[in-house]
Amino acid sequence: MKQHVDSLKSFPLRPAHQVMKLDRLGAFHQTRLSFMRAVMRRLKRDNWTFECPIWRINEKGEGVAVYLAKGPKRTYSMVCFAHDLAPEKRSDRVIAEAWDTTFALHDGIISEKDIERLSRNVPKQEAGRCLDSELVLSRANKSVRLFEYVVDRLAAGEQPVQETLDKVGYLMRTTAVYGNGKLGMADRDRISDREEMLGPFRAEMLAVWLIRTFVSDYVEQMARYRSPKTAVKLDPEIRRSLGVGNSTGLGMAPFLVNHPILLHSWIHARETALARVRALPNMNADDRTHFEHHLECAFQSLNRWHTDDQRQAHKVDKLRLDLEKLREKSVGEFLNHYLPWDAIYRWGEAELSLEGQEMLVSLLLEPHGTEIDDLASVMYAEENDNFRIDGSFSVSDMLSTLKEHYAWAIDIDYHAHPNSVYFWYVSEEKLEPRLGSRADEPGSDLEQPLSIGRDASRLYRDLIAAKPDEVMGSFLLRHPEHRLLARRVQLTQRYPYAEIHDNLIGEDLLPVDLLRCKLSFFGATRFDPRSDRWVRITMFQNAPYPHELSSMNEDDWAYPLVNTSKSEAQG
Amino acid sequence: MAHYSLNEIEASARKAARGAGMTWGLAEEAGKATRWLAARELPNVTTLLNLLTRNDGKDYNSLRPQDLSNIWSASGGSLCPIIAGSALNDLAHKIVSGQEIKLTAVSCPALILPILGRASKALGYGFVVKWDGLKVNISPKKLYLEQGTISDLGIKFTSNLFVTGLSLDSSLSGLEIKRVVKGVPLGDREWSDLQEFAGRTYVPASEESRLLGAGAGAGLTDND
Numbered sequence: 001m002k003q004h005v006d007s008l009k010s011f012p013l014r015p016a017h018q019v020m021k022l023d024r025l026g027a028f029h030q031t032r033l034s035f036m037r038a039v040m041r042r043l044k045r046d047n048w049t050f051e052c053p054i055w056r057i058n059e060k061g062e063g064v065a066v067y068l069a070k071g072p073k074r075t076y077s078m079v080c081f082a083h084d085l086a087p088e089k090r091s092d093r094v095i096a097e098a099w100d101t102t103f104a105l106h107d108g109i110i111s112e113k114d115i116e117r118l119s120r121n122v123p124k125q126e127a128g129r130c131l132d133s134e135l136v137l138s139r140a141n142k143s144v145r146l147f148e149y150v151v152d153r154l155a156a157g158e159q160p161v162q163e164t165l166d167k168v169g170y171l172m173r174t175t176a177v178y179g180n181g182k183l184g185m186a187d188r189d190r191i192s193d194r195e196e197m198l199g200p201f202r203a204e205m206l207a208v209w210l211i212r213t214f215v216s217d218y219v220e221q222m223a224r225y226r227s228p229k230t231a232v233k234l235d236p237e238i239r240r241s242l243g244v245g246n247s248t249g250l251g252m253a254p255f256l257v258n259h260p261i262l263l264h265s266w267i268h269a270r271e272t273a274l275a276r277v278r279a280l281p282n283m284n285a286d287d288r289t290h291f292e293h294h295l296e297c298a299f300q301s302l303n304r305w306h307t308d309d310q311r312q313a314h315k316v317d318k319l320r321l322d323l324e325k326l327r328e329k330s331v332g333e334f335l336n337h338y339l340p341w342d343a344i345y346r347w348g349e350a351e352l353s354l355e356g357q358e359m360l361v362s363l364l365l366e367p368h369g370t371e372i373d374d375l376a377s378v379m380y381a382e383e384n385d386n387f388r389i390d391g392s393f394s395v396s397d398m399l400s401t402l403k404e405h406y407a408w409a410i411d412i413d414y415h416a417h418p419n420s421v422y423f424w425y426v427s428e429e430k431l432e433p434r435l436g437s438r439a440d441e442p443g444s445d446l447e448q449p450l451s452i453g454r455d456a457s458r459l460y461r462d463l464i465a466a467k468p469d470e471v472m473g474s475f476l477l478r479h480p481e482h483r484l485l486a487r488r489v490q491l492t493q494r495y496p497y498a499e500i501h502d503n504l505i506g507e508d509l510l511p512v513d514l515l516r517c518k519l520s521f522f523g524a525t526r527f528d529p530r531s532d533r534w535v536r537i538t539m540f541q542n543a544p545y546p547h548e549l550s551s552m553n554e555d556d557w558a559y560p561l562v563n564t565s566k567s568e569a570q571g
Numbered sequence: 572m573a574h575y576s577l578n579e580i581e582a583s584a585r586k587a588a589r590g591a592g593m594t595w596g597l598a599e600e601a602g603k604a605t606r607w608l609a610a611r612e613l614p615n616v617t618t619l620l621n622l623l624t625r626n627d628g629k630d631y632n633s634l635r636p637q638d639l640s641n642i643w644s645a646s647g648g649s650l651c652p653i654i655a656g657s658a659l660n661d662l663a664h665k666i667v668s669g670q671e672i673k674l675t676a677v678s679c680p681a682l683i684l685p686i687l688g689r690a691s692k693a694l695g696y697g698f699v700v701k702w703d704g705l706k707v708n709i710s711p712k713k714l715y716l717e718q719g720t721i722s723d724l725g726i727k728f729t730s731n732l733f734v735t736g737l738s739l740d741s742s743l744s745g746l747e748i749k750r751v752v753k754g755v756p757l758g759d760r761e762w763s764d765l766q767e768f769a770g771r772t773y774v775p776a777s778e779e780s781r782l783l784g785a786g787a788g789a790g791l792t793d794n795d
Contacts (some may be wrong), residue, residue, distance in 0.1 A: 132574070132576065132753055132754040181576030181577060181578030182578070182579070183579075184573070184574055184579070185576060186576065187578050187752050188578075189577070190752045384689075387603060387689060388693040389657075389661055391662055391664075392661075392662075425774040426772060426774065427776060427780065428770065428773035428775045429776040434774075434780060436774070437779070441779045441780055442777055443780075446772055471662070473662040476657070476658075477636065477654075477658050480593075480596060480631060480654070481594045483594060483657070484599060487596065
């Protein structure tokens with residue numbers, strides 16, 4: 001079921017050569033189209049209900065719990081296993097052998113027999129197998145100090161101090177969330193025609209949201225075990241301030257390059273949304289208030305964005321100045337412009353840093369759900385349907401397409417060391433993508449095909465040497481090494497946001513930019529790079545819990561206003 | 572027998588094809604082709620393994636059609652179905668315009684079907700593929716085995732294979748082969764052989780990679 005979204009009636013979209021630069025992609029923030037928010041809107045709209053029919057966790061913190069998510073047509077079971085993990089086994093890396101908690105999202109209401117089957121496999125994660133009745137597999141480790149601190153406070157009948165929680169933002173963080181056929185689970189094709197699964201990563205987001213619920217229930221249970229007479233539950237507001245952490249490293253970096261049409265569909269939806277807003281002829285009072293409210297929320301949220309990474313800390317400082325500038329620049333100044341929202345955008349493009357410009361994009365989208373929320377359900381792609389190469393293309397057609405869409409790539413001298421300093425490979429030891437130094441490490445003969453810019457320039461050189469009227473079918477028979485790029489070039493002609501316009505093997509590459517871009521589409525906040533190759537984030541922080549969904553606003557939690565007087569009183 | 576998802580099969584098949592010497596672009600075709608066969612419960616990973624074993628270490632130029640006249644043959648004995656299938660796709664406009672293409676000596680011919688299946692869907696045209704006693708009709712939406720059996724599809728070699736256009740006006744007959752998305756059963760041996768080819772694309776760890784590969788500080792434990 002594809003929904004057609006007409007973007008032609010709106011403003012011109014920002015061109016790929018502007019949007020698809022890695023430094024800009026690495027400055028993206030969550031928007032109302034982000035997957036976490038889209039999932040919450042869908043669950044609320046369709047009146048999903050939630051229950052926890054099975055809770056068998058013992059005093060050592062071991063056992064199993066099951067949460068049911070019930071929608072209008074289907075029920076999903078989140079199966080949560082808790083383990084008693086020795087501290088030395090706790091690793092934040094994707095490759096590990098044991099975790100504090102492990103999870104599977106099961107399709108349907110789970111039976112005892114399936115719980116038993118999963119109990120033999122899910123705790124082993126990659127070393128176990130699932131069936132196509134499972135949709136998501138995940139695991140999470142405690143933030144040990146914070147978890148213990150919260151158990152202690154609750155057991156003593158006290159609430160944890162908000163500021164202490166804010167420094168971390170979560171009690172557990174996931175080190176992987178697998179879906180789409182990994183380890184024997186169901187292929188996405190199997191669920192992609194379900195309404196609740198329209199849009200990317202819907203099952204994964206549902207799972208992470210339920211993991212957050214489990215973790216909060218779990219910490220309260222552990223406090224009750226520690227001191228049954230004095231223990232209290234978390235104050236609902238404090239509880240809501242806890243998200244799920246996530247550590248993401250190089251393993252995720254190639255995803256955007258390996259899913260070019262999906263990347264296009266995400267960016268295209270976001271750019272279409274921006275263009276629709278810029279095309280609006282008026283700014284009514286409600287929308288203006290809404291915008292100013294979200295600006296204030298975003299500004300305040302910067303105080304809770306902690307990072308030790310100097311590069312990111314510097315960017316956050318600049319973003320703070322940007323948002324101050326935006327607050328001082330009264331929105332009223334733009335009211336009388338022909339296209340007031342466009343005028344704000346253009347002012348931002350001239351005045352703000354990349355972080356600020358892209359935050360402004362998020363803010364501009366905020367008041368306009370009616371105009372843009374339909375785009376959230378078209379952000380997926382049929383990579384298979386677009387796989388075919390059109391071999392009747394002539395060499396000269398191909399050359400002009402390359403010149404038009406790969407100008408960023410073809411003039412670089414990749415023989416010069418700084419432009420090809422890295423190579424991507426898959427590590428035999430970790431079975432994970434890694435980045436190697438061409439000069440210092442063995443293995444560049446086993447390079448993964450992520451060197452898009454260099455390979456485009458190689459294709460360009462060989463095309464120039466070929467006869468202009470030769471068809472690509474014949475060219476590719478002589479040059480099978482160009483088949484991958486030829487396919488991408490043809491795709492990019494149809495899907496201009498399919499390609500990142502930067503050299504992914506050059507010395508200036510910051511892999512965290514790739515991670516940040518993808519995670520912003522998930523809806524992550526508080527990006528905290530731990531190096532140039534991995535980043536920590538928080539998911540679903542401040543979102544309602546399942547039992548709160550029906551009575552709370554499902555969509556105003558990404559940057560909530562903090563009730564400072566209350567948190568001080570509790571501190 | 573364990574069950575594998577289509578994504579697992581495609582990803583491993585792509586790596587395995589690369590490991591056995593195909594370029595990345597052809598290895599992608601091999602991955603998609605194996606997935607397509609698996610999704611229709613036709614001989615899949617075994618067929619690919621037969622091909623990779625047979626052509627392991629052979630030079631590309633000995634496996635490709637030597638020229639693109641109406642009769643294709645390879646200089647090194649038999650054509651690779653991924654290379655030939657990709658060329659058939661790339662030049663599908665010729666077949667559609669009425670030419671019959673004959674392929675002389677082809678390894679594992681079933682791997683040609685997925686590539687033509689995708690071309691059919693994209694172009695809105697049909698193809699007929701014949702070898703030995705077997706006839707397959709490919710239309711944009713449906714697939715029919717008109718002559719032969721499903722297990723015949725798994726053969727390792729045919730001396731003659733014919734591809735022609737298929738008129739979509741005529742009614743198609745034969746056993747309809749439908750697409751099913753569910754776990755695909757594979758023997759342990761098949762899976763481990765596939766992983767062995769795939770493993771050739773991995774880089775063994777070195778001191779440098781252990782220190783640098785995932786980024787500074789990545790090897791630390793993380794008890795905060």
